[in-house]
Amino acid sequence: MMVVKVQDIVDFCSARALGVELDDVLKDVTIHSQEVRPGSLFVALPGSRTHGHQFVPEVWEKGGIAMVEKTFGPITGPSLVVESPLMAMGTLTRSLVDARHITVVGITGSVGKTSAKELIAATLQSRFVVGKSQQNYNTAIGIPLSFLRSPHSMTHFVAEMGMRALGEIAHLTTITPPDVAVITNIGPNHLESLGSIKNIQRAKGEILQGLKPQGTAVLNADDPLVRELGEHLSGHPVLWFGHKSGDVLIDHVHMLDTATEVTLKYQGDVMTIRIPWLGEQHGSNVAAAFLVGTALGLHPDEIRSGLEQVDPGTSRLQRKSLGSLMILADYYNASPLSMTMSLQVLAANKAMGRRIAVLGDMLELGTQEESGHWQVGTAASRRADIILAVGPRAQIIAKAANVEKPGIAIWVANLDEAYGWLENHLRAGDVVLLKASHGMNFDELYQRLKDWGGPS
Template identity: 30%
Template sequence: MRKKIKDIAQWLNIDIEELEGYGENLVTGVSIDTRTLKEGDLFIPFRGEKTNGHKFVQQAFEKGASCSLWLKDEPNPPKNVPLLFVEDSETALQQMARMYREELKATFIGITGSNGKTSSKDILASLLSPYYKVQKTIGNFNNELGLPLTILSLDEDTEMAVLEMGMSGFGEIEFLSTLAKPHYAIITNIGEAHMQELGSREGIAKAKFEIIKGLDPEGVLFYDGDEPLLRALVEKTPKLKSKAFGFQSGNDLRICEIETTEKGSRFMVEGDLNGEFFIPILGKHQVKNASGAMLVAKSIGLSDEQIRKGLEQVSLTNMRMQLVPLGDILFINDAYNAAPTSMKAAIEFLQSTSMRNDKWLVLGDMLELGEKERQFHEELADYIDGEKISRVCLFGPRMEWLYHRLSPRFSGRLLYTKDDYGKIVDYIKQYATKDTLILLKGSRGMKLETIINDLQ
């Protein structure tokens, strides 16, 4: 973004006469944190329960900020610096993003879902990058603050904007979608995350489906066609243009078979694309994420061969089915997050792979599951095959439920600890061999990557 202060003032309906001669100064970015603020940024102070961002406004100018917002009811504004006085910082941020979005010529792609949002974002951005100038959501800037910051960070000549949209309750995806106005939208799947707030998988599906609220009238929704809840919602929306991907017949793109190696996944598809493709990523669920990205790329206008070449250089954000060799041991670090659906998919992958024979599970608590959290943890026992899994290590207070379910089948091969990473580290040192493959999987709050860091 490169805008004069007077242009931003007009976006916010501020009288430019109040700018005291600063109106021609250039703003080249937006920041909400002085630690990462760059010269030329507009600083946005937030007033919260623990801290007041206005305390850092002077520091922002010392670091090179070109301008700052200031709440009208906040006393003692600094003198002789360009300030834009607003009623509410969050509303102002969102309004700036809304106005900047209207000026951009980029194709916008919104992605939501219970699991796989970030992986799908990474896959699609990597796939499109050889052919377009692509920018994507950085990290998890996917909420009512993060999405506007992402939009305001887009270069004016960006051709493809791949935006992740997260939520915890009803109405949030609708807000993000109407702000971003995507030309294409993806719903990766429907799982159990946020069951506590939304009550049921049906509720989760309705909340994710809100992404069509801001979808361009000529836009297309791409969705997990193996999910009956999504199919039902699509069928109830007759004017919606849509494409389905997945493993079942009847999808516009069907995954027929998958072959896994230490280098990635080779798979066959039929439908809107046909033939063999390869991604340097592990996991059946990641192939499914790739299939959604392939349909989007096809709709944008890439040929099958361009898509094939684009997929071959895909890379994911760390801690998503990430192979980490550590001495003789090979880890699959999938510890960025976990919910029942993604946990089962990761377990299924480990049990099916032939990369190594001594297969271990190191599992941490799944968080934010509401009243059924005990049931969801205990049910994992039904997916863990004692013939295919050599050893299991469980971490976190909720994993005690799974520990009791597994104990009869894994006597002598099972470790549980409520909060001591060291016990798992010592267990790995004692029993792991050069034939050991260890999957790490747990919710973000469990920080299972600590085990790899401690071993290193």
């Protein structure tokens, strides 16, 4: 946790302190009242159903400090009164970035930004004290929370920047302005809310407009939409990664049973890096992390060391043994590209049993909903032995797969039917991929399989 005094919030955020000492140091910062302990700062934010103000009395009972709007009252416990708690969180974060001269790496992209964040943080940890966006904290709420919970001695912060609308990433760059900005790729995620792929490109490109003076862009040369952004960027150096061209070239990616080997070419040298994650897509993520490391002064040996020590548990795709089954669980988000990447991992798995792809709806594809699901069904028919498609949109996955290979796909309407099919049809030794958009709640399906324990 960053060492933050009440006085800092008063000075940086123009807060009015009531019932609290200015020299008091915050023990934690949270937006959840159940996490409050003595000395915690509870930031009372408006929600879709309730306002954080509702929980302030509970916060006071637990010995916490409440950050509230000026309209809140009566105030009978320790409080910091501000115009907007959300804005105050952002202002405090930006003020600490500037005051403590913290180097920021900002990352966005349609697919792979969380994986890239973890690999970049691991790279930088070979020399620096690093903080990073926690879990999926990539918003104007999540980034300040992650920042404030980072080590006080932090020198570098890796910020994952997500968006659902134009202007959101631009705002995030005012909170944590990047010294290095990374764009992994640009695809149809959030097409439903943004309306066109050009708007998605504009939204992702906002991270480049938010670069600090002399800041560096690290961009995917393989992606034409990203390349277009980089070719029109002026006043900043651009470093490219890619399979065919770039400052670092991805020469070869090879999946092992529990790891992936990535061979890079850089300035005439060849380097092979082994990370404890699965997936050919990590070639691009490793290359991006490599360039971030070089941009921030790391030696290639330091970069390799950091990357190879990345936490296996931070990979989006988790390999889990469940009795006699092997589960490949990747259900945080889904797009045609990420679905295909996960299917590649399934296809490469050296299994005794069958390769079963359990694929759910991909949400927010807008006008590409039908074509995206059809694309995934076609890809799945070439990489799985059996496909179980789950959800109304996934009917298209099953239809496309069965066009390619009649009878390979089964469609079910919901999680209950999916679990019932799996319980009745799975065999010892099967490898099962669980992949869908987060809104499909495939984590519940995995939990039910875990409670069952698999076939005997």
